[in-house]
Amino acid sequence: MHRPHYYDEHDLGRFGEVGENAPELSKKFFEWYGAVFADGALSAREKSLIALAVAHAVQCPYCIDAYSKDALEKGSDLDQMTEAVHVAAAIRGGASLVHGVQMRNKANGISM
Amino acid sequence: MSSPKSLPTLRARGAPLASPDAQRALLRSLPIAREFEDALGGPLRATRIDVMQINVGKLCNQTCRHCHVDAGPDRREVMSRETMQLCLDALARTDIPTVDITGGAPELTPHFRWLVEQVRALGRHVIDRCNLTILETPTHRDLPEFFAENRVEVVCSLPHYARLSTDRQRGDGVHERSIRALRRLNEVGYGDGRSGLRLVLVTNPVGAFLPGAQASLETEWKREMKQRHGVSFDALYTITNMPISRYLEWLESSGNLQRYLDALVAAFNPAAARGVMCRSTISIGWDGTLYDCDFNQMLEMPVHASAPRHVRDFDRGLLEARTIELDRHCFGCTAGAGSSCGGATT
Numbered sequence A: 001m002h003r004p005h006y007y008d009e010h011d012l013g014r015f016g017e018v019g020e021n022a023p024e025l026s027k028k029f030f031e032w033y034g035a036v037f038a039d040g041a042l043s044a045r046e047k048s049l050i051a052l053a054v055a056h057a058v059q060c061p062y063c064i065d066a067y068s069k070d071a072l073e074k075g076s077d078l079d080q081m082t083e084a085v086h087v088a089a090a091i092r093g094g095a096s097l098v099h100g101v102q103m104r105n106k107a108n109g110i111s112m
Numbered sequence B: 001m002s003s004p005k006s007l008p009t010l011r012a013r014g015a016p017l018a019s020p021d022a023q024r025a026l027l028r029s030l031p032i033a034r035e036f037e038d039a040l041g042g043p044l045r046a047t048r049i050d051v052m053q054i055n056v057g058k059l060c061n062q063t064c065r066h067c068h069v070d071a072g073p074d075r076r077e078v079m080s081r082e083t084m085q086l087c088l089d090a091l092a093r094t095d096i097p098t099v100d101i102t103g104g105a106p107e108l109t110p111h112f113r114w115l116v117e118q119v120r121a122l123g124r125h126v127i128d129r130c131n132l133t134i135l136e137t138p139t140h141r142d143l144p145e146f147f148a149e150n151r152v153e154v155v156c157s158l159p160h161y162a163r164l165s166t167d168r169q170r171g172d173g174v175h176e177r178s179i180r181a182l183r184r185l186n187e188v189g190y191g192d193g194r195s196g197l198r199l200v201l202v203t204n205p206v207g208a209f210l211p212g213a214q215a216s217l218e219t220e221w222k223r224e225m226k227q228r229h230g231v232s233f234d235a236l237y238t239i240t241n242m243p244i245s246r247y248l249e250w251l252e253s254s255g256n257l258q259r260y261l262d263a264l265v266a267a268f269n270p271a272a273a274r275g276v277m278c279r280s281t282i283s284i285g286w287d288g289t290l291y292d293c294d295f296n297q298m299l300e301m302p303v304h305a306s307a308p309r310h311v312r313d314f315d316r317g318l319l320e321a322r323t324i325e326l327d328r329h330c331f332g333c334t335a336g337a338g339s340s341c342g343g344a345t346t
């Protein structure tokens, strides 16, 4: 029996279908998306590594698949990709932790 | 993480894919969106011969996991001096400007240096396809000087500027030895941009994916090779892995074969198709047989029967008018930016 689930790897290849009900918006998005990842002040390889890290931060399985392959194609190796994921993880961890200051402010404000 | 161990050659293991027929049959057994000739829109014809590529043999000091030659230390097929002389005779009858010597590790073939000197004596440009580690073996340590004296263009394989990927594809310790060899090539003047001693690096993907954009990678590689290793070079070529021989075996055993072939077919680029290297190259095997390219050579698909099939019968006119022999592996030359022995073709 086919069991539908929320994430299907084949759906990545169907990304373009999101444009079916908003072709103009999707055209703008994909053009902009392509331009973002072109060689510029940052190389295409560096941009791909950033994308890989962000994919982990937003925990998007499609992006993780796509940018694991893209990072290799763009010339990164597994050492560089692993460090990029650690950067994402460090920012995520740090972002939680730094809110501890807010917690302390609040707690101190209402405590005797 | 240590690198996966290199396996012996397909031949030494008695692997079914040691047979070129088995390789082609495996590729042909897969469902595919369209055949290569349909993608091209008809047959492919040669245009001219700018490069005589001589594969002097399958003997190699390495056993890289992706090798399309199934080369290795156990292989005994090497070109005799007599066959080299036939290549030289054919060359002397033409003005083909470039001789591209490949293998295996071509430098291990007994009469390699003699061949280089004879080609130079005919006033032609020589390219040596070098695996770098051969320069670190006791019997070949003087090759940088030999190359420089003969103004040989050295085209070297290095999958990545960092150790990990190089060693995974080519074996533990290969990266370090390759860097040492590159430094010695730099020391005799290679890659300085002034001496005219041209040093090219070749990278091909360590896995089932296509290479990145050549120009973008070259900029980054030049910076990284200089900063990390103090090495300079002139150009970087990106080459797509062909689904044949040991790479084909790896694709199949790792479950990547169908997806990789689909990716090559989907990335078919008509501009790359116009620039495929077989149109301007003739490839000669260790026994003197003529092929359209080194890949067809490994698949034992000689040139079309309307052209001479052995170097002793070399006829430039007939060869330049030949129809190229094609099969599904050809999608490797036309994917994305295209791929050839000179890197991307678009």
Ligand code: SF4
Binding pocket: B060, B061, B062, B063, B064, B066, B067, B068, B069, B070, B071, B072, B103, B104, B105, B131, B157
């Ligand atoms: S890829 Fe080159 S160096 Fe590696 S085994 Fe094959 S011929 Fe030798």
Ligand code: SF4
Binding pocket: B276, B277, B278, B279, B292, B293, B294, B295, B296, B324, B325, B326, B327, B329, B330, B333
């Ligand atoms: S594999 Fe050889 S024959 Fe086929 S397109 Fe490439 S260079 Fe030409």
